[in-house]
Amino acid sequence: MAFQIPQITYSGKIKEVTLGKGPKAVTIGGENSYPFHLFEGEMAHPPRIAMEVYDAPPEDWPETALEPFSDVVHDPVAWAKKCIESYGADLVALQLVSTDPNGLNRPSEEAAETAKKVASSIDVPLIVWGSANADKDGDVLRKVAEVCDGMNLIIGPVVEGNYKQVGAGAIGYRHTAIASSPIDINLAKQLNILLGNLGIPDGQILVDPTTGGLGYGIEYTYSVMERDRMAALTQQDERLQFPIICNMAKEVWKTKEAKASAEEAPALGDPRRRGILMEAMTAVVLLLAGADILVMRHPEAIKMVREMISDLMAK
Amino acid sequence: MALTGIQIFKLLPKTNCKECGVPTCLAFAMNLAAGKAELASCPYVSEEARAQLSEAAAPPIRPLTVGSGENAVKIGGETVLFRHEKTFVNKPGFAILISDVTPGDEINERLKRFKVLRYERVGLTLRPEMIAIKNESGDPSKFETLVKKVKSETDAALILMSEKVEALAAGVKASSDRVPLIYAATDGNLEALANLAGENKCPLAVKATDLETLSGSAEKLIAAGLKDLVLDSGSRTLRRAFEDQVFIRRAALLQKNRSLGFPTIAFPCEMTKDPMKEALIAATFVAKYAGIIVMSDLQGESLFPLLVERLNIYTDPQRPMTMQPGIYPIGNPGEESPVLVTVNFSLTYFIVSGEIESSRIPSWLLVMDTEGLSVLTAWAAGKFVGDAIGAFIKKSGISEKVKRRQVIIPGAVAVISGDLEEELGSDWKVKTGPREAAHLPAFLKMGA
Numbered sequence: 001m002a003f004q005i006p007q008i009t010y011s012g013k014i015k016e017v018t019l020g021k022g023p024k025a026v027t028i029g030g031e032n033s034y035p036f037h038l039f040e041g042e043m044a045h046p047p048r049i050a051m052e053v054y055d056a057p058p059e060d061w062p063e064t065a066l067e068p069f070s071d072v073v074h075d076p077v078a079w080a081k082k083c084i085e086s087y088g089a090d091l092v093a094l095q096l097v098s099t100d101p102n103g104l105n106r107p108s109e110e111a112a113e114t115a116k117k118v119a120s121s122i123d124v125p126l127i128v129w130g131s132a133n134a135d136k137d138g139d140v141l142r143k144v145a146e147v148c149d150g151m152n153l154i155i156g157p158v159v160e161g162n163y164k165q166v167g168a169g170a171i172g173y174r175h176t177a178i179a180s181s182p183i184d185i186n187l188a189k190q191l192n193i194l195l196g197n198l199g200i201p202d203g204q205i206l207v208d209p210t211t212g213g214l215g216y217g218i219e220y221t222y223s224v225m226e227r228d229r230m231a232a233l234t235q236q237d238e239r240l241q242f243p244i245i246c247n248m249a250k251e252v253w254k255t256k257e258a259k260a261s262a263e264e265a266p267a268l269g270d271p272r273r274r275g276i277l278m279e280a281m282t283a284v285v286l287l288l289a290g291a292d293i294l295v296m297r298h299p300e301a302i303k304m305v306r307e308m309i310s311d312l313m314a315k
Numbered sequence: 316m317a318l319t320g321i322q323i324f325k326l327l328p329k330t331n332c333k334e335c336g337v338p339t340c341l342a343f344a345m346n347l348a349a350g351k352a353e354l355a356s357c358p359y360v361s362e363e364a365r366a367q368l369s370e371a372a373a374p375p376i377r378p379l380t381v382g383s384g385e386n387a388v389k390i391g392g393e394t395v396l397f398r399h400e401k402t403f404v405n406k407p408g409f410a411i412l413i414s415d416v417t418p419g420d421e422i423n424e425r426l427k428r429f430k431v432l433r434y435e436r437v438g439l440t441l442r443p444e445m446i447a448i449k450n451e452s453g454d455p456s457k458f459e460t461l462v463k464k465v466k467s468e469t470d471a472a473l474i475l476m477s478e479k480v481e482a483l484a485a486g487v488k489a490s491s492d493r494v495p496l497i498y499a500a501t502d503g504n505l506e507a508l509a510n511l512a513g514e515n516k517c518p519l520a521v522k523a524t525d526l527e528t529l530s531g532s533a534e535k536l537i538a539a540g541l542k543d544l545v546l547d548s549g550s551r552t553l554r555r556a557f558e559d560q561v562f563i564r565r566a567a568l569l570q571k572n573r574s575l576g577f578p579t580i581a582f583p584c585e586m587t588k589d590p591m592k593e594a595l596i597a598a599t600f601v602a603k604y605a606g607i608i609v610m611s612d613l614q615g616e617s618l619f620p621l622l623v624e625r626l627n628i629y630t631d632p633q634r635p636m637t638m639q640p641g642i643y644p645i646g647n648p649g650e651e652s653p654v655l656v657t658v659n660f661s662l663t664y665f666i667v668s669g670e671i672e673s674s675r676i677p678s679w680l681l682v683m684d685t686e687g688l689s690v691l692t693a694w695a696a697g698k699f700v701g702d703a704i705g706a707f708i709k710k711s712g713i714s715e716k717v718k719r720r721q722v723i724i725p726g727a728v729a730v731i732s733g734d735l736e737e738e739l740g741s742d743w744k745v746k747t748g749p750r751e752a753a754h755l756p757a758f759l760k761m762g763a
Contacts, residue, residue, distance in 0.1 A: 003527040003566075005562055006562060006565035006569045006570050008565075037558075037561065038558075039558055060673070102749075102754050103757075214620055214624060215623040215626075215627065215665070216665055216666060216669075218627050219398075219628060219630050219632070220662075222398075222602075222627075222628070223398055223399040226398075226399060227397075227399050230397065255669060256672055256673065257619065257623075259673075266615075267431070267432060267433075267434065267615050268615045268616065268619050269615025269616030269617070270614070270615075271616075273614075274616035277591060277594055277616055277620050280595055281595060281620045281621070281624060284599060285598060285602055285624060288602045288603060289602075304592060304595060305595075307592070308553070308592075308595050311552070311553040311554060312553055312554055313554065314552065314553070
């Protein structure tokens with residue numbers, strides 16, 4: 001008996017979303033099969049990697065993560081340019097950590113100015129990620145949306161507690177919103193419905209399932225993403241047919257295993273290669289579960305993951 | 316693969332004798348289908364029906380064991396494509412490759428790494444289990460010597476790799492009590508290896524160049540009486556090897572294809588020369604379906620993340636990982652150090668203990684048994700509330716370790732602080748910590 005490839009029939013498709021403006025705009029989504037199951041469907045647009053930029057010099061990064069950026073950590077614009085010029089970033093993700101009320105608590109206006117400066121000095125799409133404090137982000141992201149009118153930024157995390165405020169900004173000033181829910185497929189769907197009801201067009205929504213790091217809950221993220229894709233592609237769950245973004249680098253690099261020195265943890269091997277591998281491996285796991293955009297940090301991890309994507313998609 | 320209740324019913328005597336304990340044969344058939352009854356409870360079932368039913372009840376992917384003793388590696392037995400559909404059951408075995416042309420010093424280094432690279436996590440020891448010994452010299456006696464050495468110096472489950480039947484026979488002879496995996500039966504040596512595996516009761520790997528040939532070879536081996544097979548589709552590019560893993564798993568589960576109903580073996584070591592990339596390829600096969608993963612070498616920086624990934628992917632999604640309840644000292648705390656209490660959901664523990672560690676303030680972390688529920692869920696379920704926590708703290712023995720009678724509770728359950736104070740009595744103070752673990756370092760540094 002001839003071997004028949006056991007195929008699955010899909011009934012749904014992930015929506016296409018175009019990020020940014022101009023010749024370097026990036027389109028993602030459009031998959032009509034499970035991730036890299038190219039024998040029975042297509043990934044119209046390959047997954048992309050956004051490189052992180054922080055709006056304040058990082059304090060708790062291990063040397064490995066800091067080293068490639070040590071000359072630019074004080075200047076988000078220079079940092080973003082370095083990501084593009086030296087490391088070929090397709091997108092930049094500006095992390096507005098300094099706005100955190102439990103940290104530096106910088107005012108929203110200042111953050112919005114930083115976002116605008118970065119956005120207008122680069123030609124690739126810009127993701128602007130708040131401090132994940134729902135109240136503060138409501139104000140910060142709203143102002144970012146306003147001062148960057150029409151630049152088609154990607155702003156988030158938009159949560160149930162601030163979706164009206166941030167969502168209105170996304171509609172009014174034409175940006176893409178990142179709908180963020182705490183590792184729960186039903187909450188993800190509900191927020192997508194709310195954003196739709198608010199009037200955000202489908203082509204302006206990404207989903208952030210909340211990312212757990214390797215060893216710190218990645219299995220929850222992994223399974224929520226697989227369930228999400230199953231519902232979107234095989235059960236015609238229209239309100240889950242959005243591209244997925246994983247803000248993963250900060251989850252990887254804050255773990256003690258990514259930070260530990262060779263003296264502290266001799267059994268964990270070379271600290272530099274370990275940190276890079278932990279980031280790259282987290283990325284691979286998330287790609288297999290269905291990530292469309294990965295927010296990453298270390299240039300070498302990024303290079304390896306790009307290669308994995310192209311090997312998985314090789315003709 | 317599983318029959319429906321009706322299909323089973325057709326094979327039963329249909330006499331409704333009730334001797335199995337339920338009123339009708341149909342009810343019994345339904346119970347069988349749901350796995351709630353054993354066929355043995357029916358005294359009148361025919362031999363023929365029994366054979367058909369046990370055939371149908373066999374797992375779609377055969378579970379089998381490589382190795383012996385405490386470090387025997389169980390693989391296969393999977394029943395789903397996605398872990399959330401039920402759970403993945405048997406973690407892939409991680410193997411390090413050693414060749415009989417590898418210099419002796421390097422062999423010793425590898426054996427040493429195999430033995431020392433072990434990690435404690437959630438009360439488990441994470442470690443590699445297998446050693447693949449490759450006969451590249453072409454010399455059977457050299458191979459046999461290496462097999463003996465590896466066997467006597469480690470508890471590894473062995474994979475014996477050679478293109479020569481003679482060498483494999485010598486290797487098996489030296490290690491048959493360790494139940495090694497013989498690698499690999501191909502078109503040319505099928506019969507000889509079927510005999511070798513059959514006589515020594517060892518599992519046998521089958522290698523082909525495509526799935527059709529693979530399935531054909533497996534069929535022949537099954538016909539020859541072998542039961543424990545491991546599949547290698549022969550693909551060595553990432554895309555093809557990934558697709559083959561998906562095809563084999565689907566063929567077994569969705570098409571009930573018996574000749575592909577076996578665990579697989581993957582060779583990242585033959586897919587790249589870059590050890591970092593090799594680790595990422597291995598990571599792909601941990602998530603997507605390999606039963607054994609052979610790597611060219613093991614180093615802490617790549618092995619540790621892989622072990623953690625494997626642990627995560629193979630965690631039962633229906634049952635949260637839990638920590639042993641008790642007192643966890645972090646950073647060598649003393650009698651004036653802060654005391655914090657949290658739940659025994661392992662993820663909560665990891666995050667909280669990680670933040671305490673990064674604060675560099677030595678602390679005591681009390682982990683209470685909440686049956687693996689997170690803070691808010693445990694609180695809502697009435698398990699992480701004032702009187703329960705109070706009783707736990709009193710019993711925990713922390714009073715003998717600290718003079719400063721103050722306990723910090725998670726900010727999310729601030730409402731219980733009154734109840735807890737009442738339960739603990741006047742000499743204890745209850746302080747409410749931050750809602751988010753990420754804010755613990757700042758909180759502790761402020762002198763909590």
